[in-house]
Amino acid sequence: MASETYHYRGLLTRFSPLTISGADGIICTLFLTIRSKGGLLSTKELRINDAIRVKEVRLIDADGTQRGVVPIGEALDIARDSGLDLIEVAPKAVPPVCKILDYGKYKFDQEKRQREAKKKQKLVKMKEIRMQPKIEEHDLNFKTKHIREFLEEGNKVKVTIRFRGRELAHTELGRVVLDRVLELLDGLYALDRKPAMEGRFMSMILNPKAKK
DSSP states (O other), X not given: OOOEEEEETTEEEEEEEEEEEOSTTEEEEEEEEEEETTSSOOOOOOOBGGGOXXXXXXXXXXXXOEEEEEEHHHHHHHHHHTTOEEEEEETTSSSOEEEEEOHHHHHHHHHHHHHHHHXXXXXXXXXXXXXXXXXXXXXXXXXXXXXXXXXHTTOXXXXXXXXXXXXXXXXXXXXXXXXXXXXXXXXXXXXXXEEEEETTEEEEEEEEOOOO
16 A cells, blocks of 8 residues: 555644554554654755855845845855855745855754654554454454454554355344444444445444543
8 A cells, every 4th residue: 555645633644554464353554654743844955055046035144133135146145254054945935035054054953853753753553353243252252352452552443344145135243243342342432433334344443432
């Protein structure tokens, strides 16, 4: 499955899913997410000094003082006199915004922020438990125990009933199994998606119950 990018609460979030199948009908999907405030960090290099080829820029001093719009030649002279660099921090603005900074330190700070963003990586798991519509009570209790453990660990759980052959004529049996699972969980869950048919499968998705 390919990596995808979504907007979520004002953040850009990249999902890289990895699905792993295990024993006892348990399937685990991992989503590695990298978020950063204001969007994913850009690796594109900014233009500096003589590489900035515009007639004028909106200039900001190293201390944050705004000098207003000045010719590019004047901005470069001010930067050189300060022993610093002229960095185009907002190239799409009209005119572009440039700031007088130490480019080496500026780049180091950007890379540091990128490293800190990577530290905030969050591993999100969705487990899947598969059952048969004619599952024995012992097996049902065993698999429900796994569901309970997954929910307590903060994972989502997809519970799936697989119908084979003539079992498709009695899909109500699958609903009975799913209702029994919910009964055994005794309110530990929050229902993310109600039981529904998907081809030969009936499934529901459970979220961990929010802690008060």
